[in-house]
Amino acid sequence: MKTIAIIPAYNEEKHIKKVILNVRKYVDCVLAINDGSKDKTIKEIKKTKCEFIDFKENKGKGNAMKAGIEYAISNKFDVLVFIDADGQHDASEIPKLISEIKKGYDIIIGRRKKRHSSMPLIRRVSNFIASSLVSLVIRQDIRDVQSGYRAISVSKLKGLKFVSQRYDIEAEMLIKLARNKAKIKEVIVKTIYADETSTVHLIKDTYQFFRMLFKGIKWEYF
Template sequence: MKSKVLVVIPAYNEALNIEKTVLDIQENASDVDYVIINDGSKDNTLEVIKENNFNHIDGFCNLGLFGAVQTGFKLALQDGYDVVIQFDGDGQHSAEYIRYMVEEIEKGNDIVIGSRFVTEKKPFTARMMGSRLIAFAIKLMTGTVLTDPTSGFRAYNKKCIQDYANDMNNPPEPDTLVYMLRKKRKIKEIQVQMSDREFGESYLNLANTIKYMSRMMVSIFLIQPFRKVK
């Protein structure tokens, strides 16, 4: 039986990118459903969404990535979807890989990560230092090698849809992968290509990057290993 797939697109101030993102899905993954979670955008993201009649849920305030994505998981759980694809609204992910990710879920994997570094080498750049540190921390705590744990391009099966929809302690971040591995969730990476953001700026400036890395390290070493497995 063919999987019922929902692409969840969190969007905050993505007015210049969201149209291209949805058109990519419509052209390259036309057999899946999608929903944009407008996370209280302060620009005209909502206007662009409405002008194009894109499927969406409008959040009246900014909940952050976790709140936006969990809203999508709750919708998927409610409507009986088999697979959720987490897909950024900034145009960096490519919908052509969605079918390969779904295929890997159908083969028995619980989480599939679209990785830039399965077959390609990770560059030694300041930008990739955080990814290397997180990957090292996850390997140290679980023994599992993940080449691109910070990738926001992921597929989740039904069990994980429930995990993420119902538990406030499971943000779609790298640290939660430690807990998922402790739950014996099977994680697979596949090689993908990602584009650079064309418009707007990432929230990860230097100060936010330091805060993010500090939070990830504390969680990976001091929180996730000691959570009660449900």
């Protein structure tokens, strides 16, 4: 299987180089997507000599992920792995995600351990609500729909159109893949929560999520 890791990055100059160097040990190709960062993220990406896409202005995580999907399809990769650029995901878990794709699953979600001492309260609450609602729509129990760590069979993404521009793309992706009869599984992955500033806009992203979810409910039930 030809594998690619896609790393959307916004203002991650502190972490992106280390993340890329760790991730490239486990995949055939690394594609970093600089989402209009205002710091030196693109400079750090170029130091690694990996493949990259450089947005001159911030377009949102959803658009960065869509650009990565298009790249994976165009370049005939079999499996893509999304991993965040902030260093919270352990790259050594990548083989575990890919091995489940080889077993016949279409999308593997890296489910984060929710230790109360490490995961911020706002993330625990928002993720619980989002996961409960998306699970209802797709009729499968998924505990961590907002996880940015996931492996996907590229063939299942062909022909799918995603409209989300920000963080709600992760839930939209699950809903549309489920409607496309994709086999979905979660596996536990290690996560490190540091004292970093989140780029999630609470009000805007919550609104976008519920708007996307309402469309998903209409697709499923009406």
